[in-house]
Amino acid sequence: MDKKNTDILIKKREILIGQFLSGDEPEFLEKHSSILDEYFFTVFEKSITARKMTMAKNPFAIIALGGYGRKEQCIHSDIDLLILFEKIVPPEVEAFLQELLYPLWDARFEVGYAVRNVSECIEMGFERFDILTTILDARFICGASLVYTGFMEKFRSDLSGKRLKHTLNYLYEHGEKRHFDFGDSTYLIAPDLKSGFGGLRDYHTLLWYAKIKSGIKTRRDLEYYGFLSHFEYSSLTESLTDIWKIRNFLHSITKRKCDTLYFEYQTELAGLLGYHSKNLQPDVERFLGDLHKRLDFLKQINQITYEDIFGTTRVKKGTTGxxxxxxxxxxxxxxxxxxxxxxxxxxxxxxxxxxxxxxxxxxxxxxxxxxxxxxxxxxxxxxxxxxxxxxxxxxxxxxxxxxxxxxxxxxx
Incomplete structure (x- = not known):
């Protein structure tokens, strides 16, 4: 295991995080994801084990999932990976995982991974909601690109057929359950920035819906494909930028993954984000007021998304509604x-x-x-x-x- 690659990653992250916290890095999420991409590409390129598996006709792809797949990697967010083989998963993959992941775990990174073949992954995707959404967010990092493209083409083909209505129902029902479990972030004293009603998951739901229905590739496509107007897309971008900024600062001061804006962090966050009253004390009330406006916008966008899903799955063909x-x-x-x-x-x-x-x-x-x-x-x-x-x-x-x-x- 080459510790040098991990040291380079850590150094680059420290510099990038420092630039972000000082207000000099508006593209933090994407650049943070790119730094991780560089690490995985370097390890793959230097790996003798990876080369042997490819030569033995067992090529594989390293794929980013979740927020990492969307290039929305916050400071202490989990790094989720899929090691994907076309058919056979060889035993040598264990040695490669040691090269790829052990140095990251030793450096206290939270890395989750799965090793699967194409058919297994697609089958599980239509059985489990958490796997379905990770596939929707999947992004190729390195390795055999044909394995990745073949996998996504097969997934889209299966999805566009008889599974479409079932998948949309799946999306609708899980969203309703999440809102019930986590509550309405726009009314909570300690809002959940990720899973509550009005949190980032509501934006993710819109993104997943658009990917399922129209196969969009990026967030920008929400406007190009007509899911949002130009004004709504601009408002969405502003809301996400502010919420991501708060989330990253929350990660920084707690030194861990944290999505709930607990009371004890609110004063410090308000000060760090530039909310000050006339006597230069942190203006928590104004900070929370602006945050709740952003959360409420995501909440309204989510409501519209759910109505779209409802109409798609429940309004009979031939009816105008x-x-x-x-x-x-x-x-x-x-x-x-x-x-x-x-x-x-x-x-x-x-x-x-x-x-x-x-x-x-x-x-x-x-x-x-x-x-x-x-x-x-x-x-x-x-x-x-x-x-x-x-x-x-x-x-x-x-x-x-x-x-x-x-x-x-x-x-x-």
Whole structure:
């Protein structure tokens, strides 16, 4: 085992982390992932055992999974790997794992791995949700690229057939269970930045859904393939950047993987992230307020994603999912509330309020288009609307509701 490779990795990480914590490295997640890639490529390239397995017609690929696969590697996040063979897994792989992983474990890195062949991996992927999502995030690092591409082509082929509806149901049900288990991060004093409702897993769910449905490759494709508007994609990027920054600083001060923003860390984090009051003390309230806005945005995006999944798996072919409401100018399309058209909004600006009340009463979210229209026509809510008795009553009704699945006031 060559300790030199690990020493180089540790040194590069220390420099990169230092640059990030001082505010000089905006591309930290991707560069952190690339440093790890370099380590695995170097070990593979120098390994005599790897060369022998390839010469014995047992080529394999080293594949990044999870956050590492997405190039979203935080400071103390686990490093998840798949060592993938086409058919036969030779016994020599144990010697290679010692070369590849033992130095990392000795250096206190948290590394998880699996060694499988293609058919075994695909079979397990459709049986276990955690394996399914890691395959969706899989990224080739080094080794036999044909093994990786063949594996992904077979997986996509199986997924696009009769397994598609089952897989989407799988995604929906596990997300619902996660929200029940971890709670709503937008209301918790100590929010879970990863698994709670409004946490990073809600963004991951959107990404997985888009990969399952359209085979997108990168986060940017969410806009290119029409899952998000340009405005929504920009807002998503801003939210993720802030949450990842908080998560990395949390990892740094706790010196371990930590996704729950416990009370005892909030004051220190607020100060480190530049939140200061007039007397130069950490402004925890403003820090948490900004964080909850970001979490709430992810929460709303997740709600829209779940409605998309619901419509894809449960609306019968040939049905439009179009319904009129009792309010003239509002319609329901594919289980989302929308304006009939922009002319209706211009003629009746109070629809900009009524749509939120209707959303709460029916327990269905606004469509992406409706949210965009509200943002663009907000100037219509002038002093006349604000003083109108009927509009005041509508707003009071909105504030009085407490049983909605999401906080409509935050959406407003």
């Amino acid at each position: 179009f319904h009129l409401t009792k309010i003239d100018g509002l319609v329901i399309k594919k289980r989302r509330l929308n304006f009939a058209n922009t002319v209706a909004v211009l003629q009746k600006p109070d629809l900009l309020l009524k749509i939120f009340l209707e959303s709460g009463l029916r327990k269905i979210p606004l469509s992406i288009e409706a949210r965009r229209i509200v943002s663009e026509f907000l100037h219509l809510v002038d002093s006349k609307i604000k003083k109108d008795p009927d509009c005041i009553r509508i707003f009071k009704k909105i504030m009085s509701q407490s049983y909605w699945e999401f906080n409509v006031l935050n959406v407003m």
